[in-house]
Amino acid sequence: MLEHFSYFITVFLMMAGLFIVIARGNLIKKLIGLSIFQTSVYLLYIAPGKLVGGTAPILATQFSTYSNPLPHVLILTAIVVGVATLALGLAIAVRIREAYGTIEEDEILTLDHTVEVAEAQSAEARGGS
Amino acid sequence: MIIDVLLILMAISVLILMRLRNLFAAVVLLGIYSFLMATVLVALDAVDVAMTEAAVGAGVSTVLLLGALLLCKSSEAKPVHKPWLPLTVAVSTGVLLVYGAWGLPDFSDPQAPIHQHVAPRYLQNEVDVPNVVTAVLASFRGFDTLGETTVVFTAGAGIIALLRRRQRVDKDRKNGA
Numbered sequence: 001m002l003e004h005f006s007y008f009i010t011v012f013l014m015m016a017g018l019f020i021v022i023a024r025g026n027l028i029k030k031l032i033g034l035s036i037f038q039t040s041v042y043l044l045y046i047a048p049g050k051l052v053g054g055t056a057p058i059l060a061t062q063f064s065t066y067s068n069p070l071p072h073v074l075i076l077t078a079i080v081v082g083v084a085t086l087a088l089g090l091a092i093a094v095r096i097r098e099a100y101g102t103i104e105e106d107e108i109l110t111l112d113h114t115v116e117v118a119e120a121q122s123a124e125a126r127g128g129s
Numbered sequence: 130m131i132i133d134v135l136l137i138l139m140a141i142s143v144l145i146l147m148r149l150r151n152l153f154a155a156v157v158l159l160g161i162y163s164f165l166m167a168t169v170l171v172a173l174d175a176v177d178v179a180m181t182e183a184a185v186g187a188g189v190s191t192v193l194l195l196g197a198l199l200l201c202k203s204s205e206a207k208p209v210h211k212p213w214l215p216l217t218v219a220v221s222t223g224v225l226l227v228y229g230a231w232g233l234p235d236f237s238d239p240q241a242p243i244h245q246h247v248a249p250r251y252l253q254n255e256v257d258v259p260n261v262v263t264a265v266l267a268s269f270r271g272f273d274t275l276g277e278t279t280v281v282f283t284a285g286a287g288i289i290a291l292l293r294r295r296q297r298v299d300k301d302r303k304n305g306a
Contacts, residue, residue, distance in 0.1 A: 006136060022214075025208060029155065039166050058176075070251065075175070094201065
């Protein structure tokens with residue numbers, strides 16, 4: 001049980017992120033959930049590489065046990081990519097706010113629906129005349 | 130163990146974050162969460178990743194989110210429907226993942242496959258750089274960084290394309306007035 005504790009916390013954080021992404025209608029809150037999900041993946045990669053009694057993988061003569069450096073390299077890349085996607089998502093949210101005046105998903109869908117209904121009605125009126 | 134305590138603190142901060150309606154508080158709590166993650170990474174011997182997470186995850190992300198909040202409203206509307214469906218999806222996926230996690234090697238098991246594959250070779254100091262993470266990043270896996278740069282460039286181009294229209298509209302509005 002305790003040997004797998006870090007995995008269980010990882011799963012919890014991941015599912016909390018997923019829940020926020022699905023359940024919350026606010027676009028910025030969704031992006032916060034997405035970055036929690038991403039951060040939990042860092043933990044999923046780094047935790048198995050740790051060796052108790054090992055040190056950070058910087059070679060020196062007085063140490064012989066090092067933690068695995070490969071997950072560190074992969075996650076360094078993932079962090080930078082994560083912030084790039086977050087920035088792009090926020091730019092889209094700002095753009096949506098300008099176009100619709102709101103970043104709540106429900107209100108955006110209602111606005112879209114109203115426009116569709118109005119268009120259908122005007123097309124019908126044109127067809128009738 | 131210190132790692133377990135920090136992990137529990139992270140779980141608590143995420144639980145509070147799920148319930149918060151004020152987006153400003155949520156962003157600040159996300160910064161705290163990122164710093165906790167950076168501390169956990171130090172405890173897990175990933176010092177380079179911890180530095181990047183503290184600077185980029187807790188620093189730049191918070192600044193970006195606060196910038197977006199400045200342009201949008203900073204409080205969240207009350208949800209219209211009950212969150213039963215998302216809760217079911219999240220809990221059932223979580224149960225499946227926990228079931229899968231039982232099959233993973235124990236924490237800090239030196240016989241785990243991850244420590245048997247390419248890691249021993251990386252630790253032999255073939256390229257004469259004492260920091261192994263730098264050596265792997267630059268010498269063994271250079272194409273990863275090329276791919277990363279491509280993603281960052283694409284994201285930057287996308288952001289400019291999305292937000293440039295805005296400045297033009299502002300200018301037109303000013304000229305019209």
